[in-house]
Amino acid sequence: MAKEKGRKLIAQNKKARHDYLIIDTYEAGLVLTGTEVKSLRQGRASLADGFVQLDGHEAWLHNVHVPEYSQGTWTNHSARRKRKLLLHREEIDKLESKSQETGHTIVPLALYFKDGRAKIEIALAKGKKEYDKRQTLREKQDRRETERAISAVRRQQRA
Structure with a gap:
């Protein structure tokens, strides 16, 4: 084996x-x-x-x-x-x-x-601390939103 x-x-x-x-x-x-x-x-x-x-x-x-x-x-x-x-x-x-x-x-x-x-x-x-957790979550959410916006713009440029 x-x-x-x-x-x-x-x-x-x-x-x-x-x-x-x-x-x-x-x-x-x-x-x-x-x-x-x-x-x-x-x-x-x-x-x-x-x-x-x-x-x-x-x-x-x-x-x-x-x-x-x-x-x-x-x-x-x-x-x-x-x-x-x-x-x-x-x-x-x-x-x-x-x-x-x-x-x-x-x-x-x-x-x-x-x-x-x-x-x-x-x-x-x-x-x-609780506020650190919230801030980390907010940063993660902001990153996701900017990535979505960028990919949406790229999709529109291709079309």
């Missing part, structure tokens, strides 16, 4: 990009059990309530929902257990120092397979 290449997305946390200002992103490996990997290969996971906590120079992923594997036996995993993240020492130290600043947190952005291995993209983020 040929080893799969490339990146296969499993789950994405779109709400994180809306609720947080992303400062820096990191790619981390995950320590998983066999049934968790099988469940992820079926494309089932949710990052909605997930967060990363740093304990004693180790990074742990909390509240990420990986449903139990349907063909699993008594060895099946619990759906919301904490999972260890595999990061380099320098990355953990950097995250630890930055996350202790007020308003900073570490959130998961995407869960995917890269060359057959489960990876998670985590981000050092700062929480947005």
